[in-house]
Amino acid sequence: MYIDKENIDGEALQWVSERLLRTPERHKFLLVLSDGVPMDDSTFAANGADFLTQHLQQVILGLESDERLSVMAVNLGHQAADFYKASRRLDMPANLGPEIIDMLGEAIGKKLALD
Numbered sequence: 001m002y003i004d005k006e007n008i009d010g011e012a013l014q015w016v017s018e019r020l021l022r023t024p025e026r027h028k029f030l031l032v033l034s035d036g037v038p039m040d041d042s043t044f045a046a047n048g049a050d051f052l053t054q055h056l057q058q059v060i061l062g063l064e065s066d067e068r069l070s071v072m073a074v075n076l077g078h079q080a081a082d083f084y085k086a087s088r089r090l091d092m093p094a095n096l097g098p099e100i101i102d103m104l105g106e107a108i109g110k111k112l113a114l115d
Contacts, residue, residue, distance in 0.1 A: 004036040016030065021066070071085075074096065074099055
């Protein structure tokens with residue numbers, strides 16, 4: 001069985017956030033579904049084991065400081081609180097739908113309260 005080990009999470013968040021921030025909507029919500037920490041064998045070999053994790057943390061800090069964007073994460077089987085201010089851990093995929101609706105509801109409520 002082949003396990004994909006090319007999860008460059010920081011780059012993916014940069015790419016999607018750049019696209020999202022170009023949209024005309026006033027409030028933007030970025031919900032990340034993750035299975036853990038970033039991983040890429042070639043990057044590890046060239047830059048060390050912490051490179052992708054540190055990059056992801058830097059990207060998230062930048063995104064969370066942008067007032068135009070609400071960033072939240074649901075991690076499947078792993079704790080996301082080490083990376084994201086608004087995060088939830090989910091052990092049962094069957095709960096994903098209600099968890100996402102709850103998180104988005106909270107984020108929308110916060111944005112509307114600021115208006």
